[in-house]
Every structure is written in C-alpha cells, then in structure tokens.
Amino acid sequence: MIKCLIIGSGPAGYTAAIYASRANLAPVLYEGIQPGGQLTITTEVENFPGYPNGISGTAMMDDLKAQAVRFGADVRRGIATACDFSEKPYKVTIDGKTEIAAETVIIATGASAKYLGLPDEQKYIGLGVSACATCDGFFYRRKVVAVVGGGDSACEEAIYLAGLASKVYLIVRKNYLRASQIMQDRVMKHPNIEVLFNTNTLGLFGEECVEGAHLVRTTAGKAEKFDIAINGFFLAIGHKPNSDIFKPYLELDEQGYIKTTWGTTRTNIPGIFAAGDVADSNYRQAVVAAGMGCVAAIEAERYLNQ
Numbered sequence: 001m002i003k004c005l006i007i008g009s010g011p012a013g014y015t016a017a018i019y020a021s022r023a024n025l026a027p028v029l030y031e032g033i034q035p036g037g038q039l040t041i042t043t044e045v046e047n048f049p050g051y052p053n054g055i056s057g058t059a060m061m062d063d064l065k066a067q068a069v070r071f072g073a074d075v076r077r078g079i080a081t082a083c084d085f086s087e088k089p090y091k092v093t094i095d096g097k098t099e100i101a102a103e104t105v106i107i108a109t110g111a112s113a114k115y116l117g118l119p120d121e122q123k124y125i126g127l128g129v130s131a132c133a134t135c136d137g138f139f140y141r142r143k144v145v146a147v148v149g150g151g152d153s154a155c156e157e158a159i160y161l162a163g164l165a166s167k168v169y170l171i172v173r174k175n176y177l178r179a180s181q182i183m184q185d186r187v188m189k190h191p192n193i194e195v196l197f198n199t200n201t202l203g204l205f206g207e208e209c210v211e212g213a214h215l216v217r218t219t220a221g222k223a224e225k226f227d228i229a230i231n232g233f234f235l236a237i238g239h240k241p242n243s244d245i246f247k248p249y250l251e252l253d254e255q256g257y258i259k260t261t262w263g264t265t266r267t268n269i270p271g272i273f274a275a276g277d278v279a280d281s282n283y284r285q286a287v288v289a290a291g292m293g294c295v296a297a298i299e300a301e302r303y304l305n306q
C-alpha cells in the first residue's frame with residue numbers, strides 16, 4: 001500500500017514529490033512518457049524564480065528530480081494506463097500490467113499543446129515555433145511573429161505579443177474570429193496586428209531557425225499562395241489535458257481539464273488531487289504548476305492525518 005502516488009514528472013509532480021517526501025509520505029512517482037514534462041522540449045527558461053541567468057528546461061527538471069530523490073521520493077519509469085477510484089484503496093494500473101494501490105493519488109499529468117501537424121513544426125520547436133506566448137514572447141522583442149488560431153486564446157496571445165514584437169500576423173483559417181467581441185475589437189484595432197483571414201499555413205522555412213512561413217489564402221474558391229517573413233510562429237489552437245484515463249471517475253470540464261474545488265487541488269473524490277496544467281486551463285506556467293504540486297502534497301498529508 002502506497003500512501004501517496006504521484007502520476008507525472010513535470011514541475012507539479014516533482015514539487016509534490018519534494019513536499020510529500022519531506023512530510024514522510026514516502027511518495028512513489030511515475031514519470032510517464034515524457035520524463036521531466038513539457039519543459040524538456042524547450043531551450044531556455046527565464047521566468048522560473050531562482051535562476052537569475054535563466055536555465056535550460058532539461059537542467060531545471062533534472063534539478064527538481066534530484067531534489068525530490070534527495071528526500072526519498074521513489075521515482076519510477078512507467079505510464080498510468082487505467083485507474084479504479086470506485087473504492088479505497090484507489091488503484092492505478094501501470095503499463096497495462098502492474099496494479100498499484102494507494103491511499104492518495106496526485107494527478108500531475110499535464111496538458112499537451114495542439115500543433116498543426118506540419119512537417120517542419122517539430123524541427124523548429126525552440127527555434128521559432130512555440131505554443132506559449134507568455135513563456136517565449138520575450139525572445140521576440142522588436143521582431144516579427146505569427147500566431148495561428150481564431151479563438152480567445154489566439155487573440156490574447158496576439159495582443160500579448162503585439163506589446164513585445166514589432167508586428168504580429170494573426171493567421172485565421174476562417175473568414176471570421178471565434179473570439180469574444182471585445183477580444184476581436186482589440187485585435188482589429190491594434191496597430192501592430194494584421195489579421196490574415198481564410199489563410200492556412202503550408203510550411204515553415206529557415207536555415208537554422210524560423211525565417212518565414214508558406215501560406216495559402218482561399219477566397220471564392222481561388223487559392224493564392226504567398227510567404228511571410230517571420231522570426232516566431234506561435235500555435236494557439238488549444239491544449240489537450242492528459243486526463244482521459246480518469247474520465248470515468250473524475251469531473252472534467254468541457255475541454256477535459258480536471259475540475260478542482262476553487263483555491264485547492266481537491267477533485268470530486270476525497271484523497272484524489274490534481275495539480276498543474278491538467279487542472280489549469282488558465283495560466284499553464286511552470287511556477288503555477290509547481291505551486292499546485294506543493295498544495296496537493298500538503299492536502300494529501302492533511303487528508304491522511306484526518
């Protein structure tokens with residue numbers, strides 16, 4: 001019987017592991033398919049407190065792991081493939097074969113950004129392609145960038161970037177924006193934003209990093225191909241929280257984020273907690289995920305003590 005099972009090895013999972021080990025809960029953490037989480041696919045992290053000169057995403061996650069292991073967290077390879085939260089102890093199946101019984105479970109499985117599926121997209125990640133304006137916008141000060149998407153987040157990202165970049169193209173597939181009227185107005189009136197309606201991205205180009213995008217605009221059934229010169233290409237077409245296996249038991253919102261009681265990491269099942277991007281459609285920042293991991297571990301400890 002495990003007292004505290006942590007699923008996921010991003011900032012939320014490792015921070016939960018640090019707090020849970022120091023509270024003597026002997027946590028077991030399963031790393032999942034992406035040990036270290038999303039930050040392992042970025043180059044530089046400049047906004048996590050405590051690193052005045054910035055740090056590479058992988059080095060930062062190595063630090064978090066080392067800190068968790070130092071206090072005794074049992075970090076294991078494995079992916080949670082099923083769960084049974086119908087009764088206590090809660091059960092989680094790892095890699096389709098090993099069943100783990102736990103008194104508390106902290107779910108920290110993150111969310112994955114949606115990409116367009118262009119052949120060059122993955123090649124340029126960290127070299128011009130990003131799915132997070134708050135994280136990477138600073139690198140594009142006084143440069144030209146494009147944002148893909150037509151919803152509220154795309155408009156928000158475009159406005160945020162327009163405060164840093166010299167020009168922002170907003171690439172919109174349809175001939176209208178899906179965003180709320182107020183966001184549409186802000187985008188349309190912004191002097192630094194040019195909206196390209198009816199436009200799709202065909203590919204990206206550049207020697208070592210993104211230097212431009214091949215686009216196609218379709219109007220009245222006629223397709224016109226053209227290129228734009230850009231330094232950054234930001235995806236804002238949504239995220240998919242990694243919550244599928246918990247769906248039969250946990251309350252999720254319409255996008256699949258795990259619902260928690262406001263200001264806590266408590267889910268609808270006592271003893272099951274959700275921390276980080278899997279429960280946060282709003283901020284999706286490493287420091288917020290780490291904070292939520294801390295909260296989840298403290299709540300797990302209090303729950304066990306009750």
Ligand SMILES: Cc1cc2nc3c(=O)[nH]c(=O)nc-3n(C[C@H](O)[C@H](O)[C@H](O)COP(=O)(O)OP(=O)(O)OC[C@H]3O[C@@H](n4cnc5c(N)ncnc54)[C@H](O)[C@@H]3O)c2cc1C
Pocket residue numbers: 007008009010011012013030031032033034035036037038039041042044045046047048078079080081108109110111113126130131132135136242275276277278284285286287289
């Ligand atoms: C390219 C990029 C750059 C970014 N840059 C910054 C930045 O500069 N600053 C910043 O604050 N934020 C940045 N972010 C956002 C930041 O990475 C996330 O907010 C943060 O990583 C969320 O942490 P998390 O612990 O919730 O989840 P994640 O980091 O997403 O980790 C999820 C973990 O869960 C595991 N997992 C998933 N499913 C399972 C399963 N079924 N079983 C077991 N394990 C599972 C995965 O293997 C992974 O280890 C960036 C994101 C990206 C994609």
